[in-house]
Every structure is written in C-alpha cells, then in structure tokens.
Amino acid sequence: MDAESPDDHKELMSRVARSRDKAAFAALFGHFGPRVKAYLMRSGSAPDSAEELAQEAMAMVWRKADSFDPAQASVSTWIFTIARNKRIDAYRRLNRPELDQNDPALVPDAPASPDRAYEDGQVSDAIRAALATLPAEQADMMKKAFFEDKAHSEIAAETGLPLGTVKSRLRLAIGRMRKQLKEFEA
Amino acid sequence: MSVVSARGPAGPIPHHHLSDDLLAGYAAGSLDEASSLFVASHMTLCPECRGRAAMLEEVGGVLLADIAPVAMSAGALDAVLSRAEAPANDEPVSLAGGRAGVPGKELPAPMRRYYGCDLDGIAWERQGGGVSVAAVPGLRDGSHAFMLKVEAGRAVPQHTHRGNELVMVLKGAYRDEAGRFGRGDVELADGDVVHQPKAETGEDCICLAVTDAPLKFTGSLGWLLNIFVKM
Numbered sequence: 001m002d003a004e005s006p007d008d009h010k011e012l013m014s015r016v017a018r019s020r021d022k023a024a025f026a027a028l029f030g031h032f033g034p035r036v037k038a039y040l041m042r043s044g045s046a047p048d049s050a051e052e053l054a055q056e057a058m059a060m061v062w063r064k065a066d067s068f069d070p071a072q073a074s075v076s077t078w079i080f081t082i083a084r085n086k087r088i089d090a091y092r093r094l095n096r097p098e099l100d101q102n103d104p105a106l107v108p109d110a111p112a113s114p115d116r117a118y119e120d121g122q123v124s125d126a127i128r129a130a131l132a133t134l135p136a137e138q139a140d141m142m143k144k145a146f147f148e149d150k151a152h153s154e155i156a157a158e159t160g161l162p163l164g165t166v167k168s169r170l171r172l173a174i175g176r177m178r179k180q181l182k183e184f185e186a
Numbered sequence: 187m188s189v190v191s192a193r194g195p196a197g198p199i200p201h202h203h204l205s206d207d208l209l210a211g212y213a214a215g216s217l218d219e220a221s222s223l224f225v226a227s228h229m230t231l232c233p234e235c236r237g238r239a240a241m242l243e244e245v246g247g248v249l250l251a252d253i254a255p256v257a258m259s260a261g262a263l264d265a266v267l268s269r270a271e272a273p274a275n276d277e278p279v280s281l282a283g284g285r286a287g288v289p290g291k292e293l294p295a296p297m298r299r300y301y302g303c304d305l306d307g308i309a310w311e312r313q314g315g316g317v318s319v320a321a322v323p324g325l326r327d328g329s330h331a332f333m334l335k336v337e338a339g340r341a342v343p344q345h346t347h348r349g350n351e352l353v354m355v356l357k358g359a360y361r362d363e364a365g366r367f368g369r370g371d372v373e374l375a376d377g378d379v380v381h382q383p384k385a386e387t388g389e390d391c392i393c394l395a396v397t398d399a400p401l402k403f404t405g406s407l408g409w410l411l412n413i414f415v416k417m
Contacts, residue, residue, distance in 0.1 A: 006251075022267065029263050034255030041256060051259055059270040073240065077247025084215040084246065093326060096215065097223040097296040099230045104291035107197050107370065109233040123241065127248045146214045146246050147253075152207060167207045174206045174242070181241060 003031035006121045009075035017065040025062055032076070033058050036083045042147040043087055053090055057083045070119045077124070087149065123181065130180040138173040145170055200232045200370030208352075209235065213242035220329035220396045221352070223296055223322065227394060228354055230294035231370030293356060297394065300324050305357065305392070308333065316340035322394075331396045336360065338391070341384040351375045351397045353383075358391035360384055 001024065002008055009031070015024035036057050040050035060082050068078050088096050099106070117123050131139055144155050152170070156163040204225060211217040212225040229236045287295055290304025298304055300322050310318035316337035325331065336342055338358070352374055359368040362383040367373055375381060385391035 025267070026263055029266065032250075033258045033262060033266075035250050035253050037258055038253045038256040039250055042253070047256075050256075051262070054258065055262055055266050055269060058266045062266065062270040073244060074247050074251075076251040077244050080246040080250040081243055083250070088215050095219070095326070097219065097226040097299075099226045099236075100287060100295035103230055103287075103295035105197075105230055105294050107199060107231045107233060109236070118240070118244070123244050124248050124251075127241075127245055128252070131245075131248065142245065143249060145210055145216065146249050149216060151216050151218070152211065170210055171206050174210060177245065178238075178241070 001027055003027040006074055006076070006124065010070050013065055013068050013070075013075050016062065017068065028061065028075075029058055032061070032079050036079065039080070039083055039147060040087060043149040044091070045087075049090075053086050054083070057086045060086070071116070073118055074121060074124050091149065126180045127177055130177040134173050134176060138169050138176075141166065141169040142173050197231060197369050199234070200228070200368075200372070202365075202367060202371035202373060203232065204228055204235050204238075204372055205374065206238075209239050210242050210245075213239055213246055218329035218398075219325045219327045220322065220331035221398075223300065223325075223331055224352055224354065224394060224396045226296040227294040228370060228372055230296065297322070310335060315342075317342060329396070329398075331394060334393045334395050336383070336385040336391045336393075338385055338389050339387040341382055351395060354394045356392045356394055358389040359386045360391045360393075361386065 001012065003012060009028065012021075012024040012028045015021040016028065033054055037047075037050050037054040040053050041047060045053060057079070061079060064082075068075065073081075085096055131142065134142070141155075144150070144159075145152070148155070150158070152166050153163055155161075156166045159166070208217070208221065208225055212222060217225065225239075229239060288298035288302055288304070290298050292305040293301065301308060301320075302323075308320045310320050312318045317340070318335040320333045320335075322331040322333070333356070334342075334353075352372065353367075354372045355367045355369055357369065359366060360383040361367070362373075362381045364373060364381070366386075367383075383391075
C-alpha cells in the first residue's frame with residue numbers, strides 16, 4: 001500500500017497499531033522518515049545526529065502506534081510532535097512540560113458533537129490553503145518558527161528584524177489561518 | 187490536543203488567554219522551560235487554548251508533510267525495527283520526582299510534577315507586605331518561574347516590569363486596571379505597564395509567574411525585584 005495521502009497514512013497507522021504490520025510500518029517509514037530527518041536538519045542537527053534522532057522518533061512511532069487518535073490530529077501532526085519532543089529532549093536536555101489528560105485539575109471541554117474536522121483532514125487542508133496564500137514574509141516566519149530551534153527573540157537577532165516585527169508577522173499568519181478555520185470552531 | 191472528558195467541571199472557564207505567539211512557540215517547541223510550564227498549566231485549565239494549540243500543532247504537521255525530504259541511510263528501516271523491539275530506553279529524561287504523576291487537583295499536573303506536591307505542600311517564603319513566594323524547582327535551562335501568594339484584600343505594591351512578566355491565577359482572584367483575573371486567567375505585563383494588582387477579599391490570591399527579565403536588578407526598583415534576584 002502507498003503512503004501518498006493522509007487517508008493512506010491513517011490506514012497504515014491503524015494496521016501498525018492493530019496487528020504490528022511491518023509492511024505498513026515500512027510504507028510509513030519510507031514517507032515520514034526522510035521528512036523527520038529533514039525537519040531535524042532544519043532545526044540545526046548535523047546529518048548524522050539527525051539520522052540517529054529520526055530513527056529514534058520512528059521507533060517511537062512503531063511502539064506508540066496504539067496511542068495515535070485520528071480524531072485529535074493527522075498522522076503527520078502526530079509524528080511532528082514526536083520528532084519535536086525528541087529534538088527538545090536530545091538537544092536541550094530538557095523535559096517538555098505537558099498537560100496530563102487524566103489530571104483531576106483538568107477543565108474539560110464543553111460536551112460537543114463529535115468533531116470530525118481533524119479526522120477528515122479538513123483542518124490540515126485549510127491550514128495548507130492558508131499557508132499557500134500568506135505573503136512570503138509571513139510564510140517564511142511560520143517556517144522559521146516551526147523548524148528552527150529558536151526563540152522568537154533569536155529569530156529577530158538573526159534576521160535583523162525587530163522582535164515586534166517577528167511577532168506581528170507570526171500573529172498575522174496565525175490570524176489568517178484561524179480565519180480559514182473558523183468553520184471548524186465550536 | 188483537545189480533550190473530551192465526561193468528568194464534571196474542575197473549575198471555571200478562563201476569560202483571559204495565552205497569546206498566539208506563546209502558543210505557537212509551545213507548538214513549535216521553542217519556548218524555554220518556564221514558559222512551557224506556564225503554557226501547559228494554562229492549557230490544563232483552558233479548553234479554548236487547548237483547541238488553539240491543537241490547530242498550531244497541525245501547522246507543524248502540514249509543514250512536516252510538505253518539507254523536502256532528506257534520504258535516510260540504507261538499512262535505517264531494519265535498524266529502527268530492531269531498535270523498536272528492544273526495551274524502551276529512549277523515553278524523555280525524567281524530571282526530579284519521576285514521570286509518575288503527583289496526586290492533587292489544585293495545581294495543574296505539570297506544576298505538581300515540578301514541586302513534587304499539590305498546593306497544600308508548598309513551602310512559602312514570606313516577603314513581607316502580605317506577599318509570599320515559592321520558586322519552581324528543577325528548571326534546567328536557567329529560566330525562572332515562581333508562585334506568588336498575596337493575602338486576601340492586599341495590593342501588590344505598584345511596580346513596573348523589566349522585560350515581560352506572565353502571570354496566571356491559580357487560586358482566588360485579583361483585580362487591576364485590566365479587569366478581574368480568576369483561576370486560569372493570564373495576564374502579560376510588558377516593560378511599559380505599571381500596574382497594581384489587588385487580591386480580592388475573602389481568599390488569598392495565588393499566581394504562577396514567569397519572567398524573562400535578566401537578573402540584573404540593583405534593588406532600585408523596590409522590594410519586588412529582590413524576589414527575582416533570589417530565584
């Protein structure tokens with residue numbers, strides 16, 4: 001089976017989770033492994049350590065496949081969060097404080113009708129469409145913010161832009177995306 | 187990620203939220219540890235910001251899907267499968283106190299993990315003026331966060347900020363020029379703001395605060411800055 005579309009990815013994930021299907025994993029690996037490696041190199045890893053970390057991240061995809069929930073995120077996003085956390089862990093020796101979904105202190109979502117926007121790929125489609133229409137400077141800023149392991153102040157220093165400009169470009173980009181996503185909000 | 191739970195409400199829904207650039211920094215993984223703790227703690231109390239964070243993570247997913255791939259080494263797949271079958275030893279480095287949750291329901295779980303206890307176990311350091319503080323222990327990157335407790339009805343002496351200060355109410359409420367802030371509400375005070383928050387009567391007000399100001403205070407800005415120097 002191919003790993004071309006988001007629907008393929010979901011089907012492959014569910015085969016890995018259900019029956020530890022190595023062929024399905026191989027297809028996912030062929031698609032996402034090189035993207036995870038590219039992401040890690042963009043965020044400052046040398047090729048060797050990017051390869052090593054990408055392997056670790058993909059091993060975690062195999063091991064944690066049953067915790068993937070298509071109602072919450074696309075496969076690509078789920079793998080992005082795994083790679084991101086690996087990067088934080090490996091390069092900054094930091095733990096990432098994360099919320100605990102079983103926390104008694106958690107204020108739950110309002111009961112809503114089941115939301116299929118993530119599952120059906122509408123959210124990623126809308127984000128992709130919004131990214132494509134952003135002015136180049138805003139799209140670049142989003143990529144920098146997500147791919148380079150840099151605080152907004154470091155991006156400002158590196159690009160020579162005032163911090164306020166970095167933040168306002170990001171805000172404009174996010175605002176435009178949110179507009180596209182309005183229909184999915186409860 | 188959004189979370190659907192059948193449990194009864196654990197608290198009110200916050201009215202004052204995280205900024206887009208903080209949420210984007212959290213989704214991208216570029217915040218310092220103190221700010222990440224702040225964001226994770228607010229998201230525990232705020233379904234709306236959880237939804238916004240899920241959208242921003244999806245941006246990361248789209249960018250990952252569309253990145254130009256870089257070939258992995260020959261044999262990488264086999265290496266991964268044998269690595270994956272081996273006992274897991276590549277879990278994230280654990281915090282002091284371990285990955286296991288610390289029981290409690292007043293502080294959000296990410297904060298309980300750092301302090302190793304819930305609110306009733308906190309050792310407060312009195313600062314005078316009805317104010318006590320308790321630094322968040324174990325932040326590894328030199329960033330700073332602390333809890334601030336202001337006695338019911340007391341005002342924090344007027345102060346300005348060098349750099350930014352992020353504040354979120356955990357218990358009780360305060361008012362200042364910008365309005366009322368209760369559990370889960372976030373306020374960002376930047377260098378220009380002069381404000382004088384006043385705890386509501388009836389209950390002490392406890393907040394989580396994160397400051398990005400460098401520790402270069404000379405004491406000329408008053409007692410409050412001396413708190414930061416001790417952090």
